[in-house]
Amino acid sequence: MSHSMEKSNPTKARIVSICTALTILGVLIVMLSGAAAASTDSVDRTLSDVNVSNGSTVTVTTTGSFNSSVNDAAIVDSISTSSGVSLSNSNVSISSATPSGTIQQVTRSSSVVAQWSGTNSVQVTYDISIPNSAAVGSTINITGDVENRDTGEVTSVGKDTITVEQPSKSVTAPGNVSIPSKYVTVTSGSGQNAGGSKKKTVSPSNLLDAGTDFQQKNISPQTLLDVGTAFQSSD
Numbered sequence: 001m002s003h004s005m006e007k008s009n010p011t012k013a014r015i016v017s018i019c020t021a022l023t024i025l026g027v028l029i030v031m032l033s034g035a036a037a038a039s040t041d042s043v044d045r046t047l048s049d050v051n052v053s054n055g056s057t058v059t060v061t062t063t064g065s066f067n068s069s070v071n072d073a074a075i076v077d078s079i080s081t082s083s084g085v086s087l088s089n090s091n092v093s094i095s096s097a098t099p100s101g102t103i104q105q106v107t108r109s110s111s112v113v114a115q116w117s118g119t120n121s122v123q124v125t126y127d128i129s130i131p132n133s134a135a136v137g138s139t140i141n142i143t144g145d146v147e148n149r150d151t152g153e154v155t156s157v158g159k160d161t162i163t164v165e166q167p168s169k170s171v172t173a174p175g176n177v178s179i180p181s182k183y184v185t186v187t188s189g190s191g192q193n194a195g196g197s198k199k200k201t202v203s204p205s206n207l208l209d210a211g212t213d214f215q216q217k218n219i220s221p222q223t224l225l226d227v228g229t230a231f232q233s234s235d
Contacts, residue, residue: 038068038120040155043146045077047160050217053167054134059095062157063123064146074115075124077144077157084138085164091129098123111144122146134164173200175233177226180219183210184230201234202227 048059062075081087089105094112097103101116103124114124128140140162145154168180183206187199210227213219 038066038070038148038150040146040148040153041065041067043155043157045142045144045157045160047142047162047217049220050161051163051165051219052130054130054136054164055132056130058128058130058162059125060128060142060160061123061125062144062146063121064155064157065121066148067120069118069120070148070150071117072115072149073117073119073122074113074147074149075122075144076147077112077124077126077142079110079112079128080141080143082139082141084135085131085133085140087128087131087140091131092126093129094124094126096123096125128162130162130164136164136166138164140164171200173202173226173230173233174235175226175229177229179223179226179230183207183227199235202231203234204231207231 043062043064045060045062049056050058052058060077062077064073064075066073079087079092092105092112094103094105094114097114097116099116099119099122101114101122101124104113104115105111106113112124112126114122116122130140142160142162144157146157147154168182170178171181171184173179173184179202183202184200185203185206187201207227210219210224214221214224
């Protein structure tokens with residue numbers, strides 16, 4: 001009697017074996033699911049200019065990429081202003097979302113939201129029109145995130161600030177381009193031309209100043225190109 005009780009129970013052994021196999025399988029599924037979940041590779045935001053005069057327009061492009069396709073991805077850029085400047089809905093316009101996605105502009109232009117499904121990269125581009133009434137020294141601040149809503153991962157894109165400055169006086173320079181006067185050297189005629197019309201040129205020093213301002217995002221690529229054209233056309 002006791003001898004038969006000591007014998008192993010085949011049914012019980014089989015149940016234990018199945019449970020163990022299911023446990024191992026469950027762990028593997030969890031591990032594989034975690035490994036397969038998409039994560040954010042990179043985020044970025046670029047502005048066409050950060051020091052502007054009132055009445056001008058700044059183009060903002062925010063991008064994000066993931067290491068695999070995401071079913072629910074979003075970009076959320078929040079816009080706030082200092083005293084001296086206020087934005088209405090007409091001051092912010094979304095020009096594109098890539099790939100084509102659901103885009104939304106929240107009341108009072110306080111944020112720009114774009115949402116996508118089934119993609120591994122996202123991009124939204126929008127324009128901010130600086131009101132003519134904006135005070136010199138006032139600022140517009142942009143903060144935001146790229147969101148992987150599949151996993152709940154939220155990656156900050158950081159903060160960018162647009163500052164309203166005194167309008168820069170522009171002059172027509174060599175090459176028939178209009179550029180800020182600070183990049184133009186004006187000299188009076190000499191010799192037989194003494195007392196004649198003043199001559200405008202863009203010197204190597206002027207070009208270097210424009211290059212430095214471009215690196216510091218104080219001028220747009222187009223302004224730098226125009227200064228370069230004027231430099232090449234200067235005698």
